[in-house]
Amino acid sequence: MRSSAQPAPLAFSSAFGMLMVVAAAIHADRAGTIAIGLAVAALLAGLWYRPAATLSVLLVIVAIVSSPPPLLFAALSGLSAAAYLVIRHAAGLGIVTTTRPTVLAMIGFTLVGVVATWVPLQLAWLPLLAPPAVVVMFLLVTIPFLRGAARGR
Numbered sequence: 001m002r003s004s005a006q007p008a009p010l011a012f013s014s015a016f017g018m019l020m021v022v023a024a025a026i027h028a029d030r031a032g033t034i035a036i037g038l039a040v041a042a043l044l045a046g047l048w049y050r051p052a053a054t055l056s057v058l059l060v061i062v063a064i065v066s067s068p069p070p071l072l073f074a075a076l077s078g079l080s081a082a083a084y085l086v087i088r089h090a091a092g093l094g095i096v097t098t099t100r101p102t103v104l105a106m107i108g109f110t111l112v113g114v115v116a117t118w119v120p121l122q123l124a125w126l127p128l129l130a131p132p133a134v135v136v137m138f139l140l141v142t143i144p145f146l147r148g149a150a151r152g153r
Contacts, residue, residue: 010047013088017043017056020080023073024060032067035059046088053088057081071117079110 021043025036039059046053060081064074083098083106090097 009087009091013053013084013091014043014047016080016084016087017046017053020057020060020077020084023077023080024063024069026073027067027069028063029067032063035063035066039063050089053085057085071114075110075114078113079106082106082110 021036021039024039025033028036036059039056042052042056042059046056060077064077068074069077086097086102086106
């Protein structure tokens with residue numbers, strides 16, 4: 001099924017894509033403006049070629065890194081990028097991706113990111129927790145698969 005058969009998901013993804021670009025472009029400097037221009041071109045190409053949508057998000061990241069906008073603009077751009085990719089990559093496939101868990105996860109991670117960057121913690125020992133935390137998260141994610149493999153599924 002072609003993506004033009006379902007115009008609503010394509011329109012919603014494009015709206016989120018433009019919101020992502022505009023939120024990053026408001027405070028962009030010269031290098032950021034170049035990346036934003038390329039991101040808009042990739043966004044338009046993403047209407048016909050899905051992988052270009054991912055390129056558009058990566059170019060917006062380049063714009064944000066090269067000329068950091070205020071925290072809330074970056075958060076809005078990131079939230080819009082997540083919604084853009086989730087909707088755009090499912091457009092035309094008949095898949096519903098904007099489920100309650102998906103939307104709550106996108107908003108929740110955005111809020112966690114905003115709070116994490118807003119509250120300045122000066123804990124010198126905090127980086128030492130990262131490696132064990134990654135191992136624990138990996139184990140928690142793989143436990144269901146390991147149980148299924150042990151049962152012979």
